[in-house]
Amino acid sequence: MAERAEKQTEKATKGSEPAPVPAATGNEGLTEGSIVHYVMERGHNVGVHRPAIVVRDWKQDNGLVQLQVFSDGLNDGFVDHAGAPINVIWCTSVVHDEQEKAPGTWHWPERV
Numbered sequence: 001m002a003e004r005a006e007k008q009t010e011k012a013t014k015g016s017e018p019a020p021v022p023a024a025t026g027n028e029g030l031t032e033g034s035i036v037h038y039v040m041e042r043g044h045n046v047g048v049h050r051p052a053i054v055v056r057d058w059k060q061d062n063g064l065v066q067l068q069v070f071s072d073g074l075n076d077g078f079v080d081h082a083g084a085p086i087n088v089i090w091c092t093s094v095v096h097d098e099q100e101k102a103p104g105t106w107h108w109p110e111r112v
Contacts, residue, residue, distance in 0.1 A: 041104035044077035063096025
């Protein structure tokens with residue numbers, strides 16, 4: 001009986017292709033709490049990188065996340081209705097862009 005099962009298994013696996021390996025997306029290691037860089041898309045410093053914490057990872061290939069971005073207060077031009085600086089900005093549905101690092105995207109911090 002064991003021989004028959006082995007032969008059936010061998011027959012079923014013979015000639016079958018190995019499972020494809022998914023392409024690397026650059027999102028490996030991304031979890032809620034990860035520190036990333038957000039590229040400012042508004043305020044005084046468009047294009048400047050600011051630190052951010054991932055608060056939600058949508059688990060998509062494009063690296064879609066929700067972020068809490070740490071601004072440079074008044075230097076970035078974010079104020080509330082009373083004129084006080086806004087130091088943390090909630091950014092939703094932000095995609096990963098490791099190559100161009102376009103405004104409104106996130107990427108891993110540069111190595112120095």
